[in-house]
Amino acid sequence: MTKSRLEAFSDGVIAILITIMVLDLKMPEREPAWTWRAVLDTGIVSRLWMYVLSFVYLGIYWNNHHHLLQRTESVSGGILWANLDLLFWLSLFPFATGWWGENHFATVPTAVYGVVLLCAAIEYFVLQWVIVARQGPDSALARALGSDWKGKLSPLLYAAAIGLAFVSRWVALGIYIAVALIWLVPDRRLERGFGA
Amino acid sequence: MTKSRLEAFSDGVIAILITIMVLDLKMPEREPAWTWRAVLDTGIVSRLWMYVLSFVYLGIYWNNHHHLLQRTESVSGGILWANLDLLFWLSLFPFATGWWGENHFATVPTAVYGVVLLCAAIEYFVLQWVIVARQGPDSALARALGSDWKGKLSPLLYAAAIGLAFVSRWVALGIYIAVALIWLVPDRRLERGFGA
């Protein structure tokens, strides 16, 4: 029962985060007449794409979190707090996305977006580690995770992107998109390993 | 269990969307004294009606989504992502509604509202298709859906409305209202087909 409430709370927070980002999608003040050209000049298209990227990232976290908790047998205080840590970093997505969007891919906001991605990835790793530690290295979960190359590679790529943002923010953006694509394939390991 | 978490997450997102639209219902800055006339001059009445329309649309999606998932036996990665796609397009309702409302039925916002409706309808169709594909053409769900004329007609009507918005936005608005009315009758097929 503890677990179901943890899932419900996490779902609630992620559901709110994934939707309040849309509150930043605001058109500038009313013009005498909107034309397609005027719409494009507001930069709404690039903001929409950033929203898509963050939506996909939060969707990935929800998806993987869902699979991870499904394989979790019991919940300890440590798991509760590791989970809250993860939710904290996810909660910065709307802020990072909104600020990035307002500044049309400027360098510092691009790097800050990467910092949020990096910290969230590390926290997810910690949460996973706490759960695996509780269930033992021979547990079904530990075997299903295997080498977890995605989980180990992502933080490295984010860290690289943060540095590369100062060379070219397009490279950083490319890396963020690439990592999202790597994860978009849902965590088949967990599905497959248990025939779910 | 997977299914119940998918339902809970979708409910959470739709519940948030249906309520944050109200955040855009703001009166302009304080006047020395509000009269009924001053209230009408703010255009709040037309914004309220747009809010009603979007509220009804999200209610329809929630309702149909609810019936669809009730007949879904198991959840795959494909269903998870088709569901997230649908939620993404639904999440643009507050943006599209707010922008439309601020511009008093201007042409381009009217068309953009139709684009959001169209994409959401297509994604719902895809979600339904993924679920039916998984359960087989002879499944109870497939039989209950039948010809699904509503699901096929709606995107065509939305597409027509987007084009017609440039002729007369009132025609487009009329089509959006008409489609909502078509759907307001809850999906009796699914209820009837299963005696629910």
Next chain:
Amino acid sequence: MTKSRLEAFSDGVIAILITIMVLDLKMPEREPAWTWRAVLDTGIVSRLWMYVLSFVYLGIYWNNHHHLLQRTESVSGGILWANLDLLFWLSLFPFATGWWGENHFATVPTAVYGVVLLCAAIEYFVLQWVIVARQGPDSALARALGSDWKGKLSPLLYAAAIGLAFVSRWVALGIYIAVALIWLVPDRRLERGFGA
């Protein structure tokens, strides 16, 4: 199962409404130094009391809705839509509260607040009526509701308050507070009638 999803969705919407009202509690722009006097001059205290009033009203609706659905045996399409109607009117609470608060109990906003209260009360009555109609006049729910004098008296009082707001908004405010106090006693009928 249908019922539990209806409850979950309604809870989600009411939980969001009860919390987003707080987004309107904003202090004006930063001053060089805040003193208690400066705080009082912002009118935050009267806004806080309005927030309390709306919070209590939404709490009452959640509470009564909770008892009502607990006694509901099955959910029909009509109940789903009556419930959405109720949620729609409840969703106007943040708007009505925020506007009222910004205008320090001005006449028209006071009356509009009453209109929202009135419509929500009527919709609750309709929802209750739809559920009772489905379960029959001899059902335990119908007997537990009894004469439902609170449910019948409240709309009359709200209607009176809307008219009286134009004579004195303090009378209207007094009526809103009085009706809340009448309801603050949770619906003992339902609790008692079933030994819950």
Next chain:
Amino acid sequence: MTKSRLEAFSDGVIAILITIMVLDLKMPEREPAWTWRAVLDTGIVSRLWMYVLSFVYLGIYWNNHHHLLQRTESVSGGILWANLDLLFWLSLFPFATGWWGENHFATVPTAVYGVVLLCAAIEYFVLQWVIVARQGPDSALARALGSDWKGKLSPLLYAAAIGLAFVSRWVALGIYIAVALIWLVPDRRLERGFGA
């Protein structure tokens, strides 16, 4: 079942509160170019730390609320309303945090933050007391709570901090942080007492 809906509603409200605080984390209007120095000048770092503090506090409340309700056997009207009272005070966290953050630890906002902490702590105490009163002084819950020194000490420390804010707001801030650290250790009493 009543209890599960109470938990779900409380979880929903706390999940929303913990995430809408992030809506106040907004960067000022766009500058020609963001540098790290420009970011620091916005005071975003101190606002982030305040957000962290409030996030931790809400996390603590969620965590303890979760343990408390897990040990609650049945729900009465009094518990419902004591719970709503607690949620009301928690709902003022985003307001108090946002205002505090905008004013860079000014004296009056620092004290107001303490008032919200104090009232929430008192309401939690009341909720706990109502539940214990219902289950009897010999119940497992009452024994597990024991002397409840944390619950009794916290309000005293908050009250002290409110007064000390007028001497030095750093002392007040230090006390808020210290109390959070005291609670960060999850309520082992309840976990231990029941082998959960």
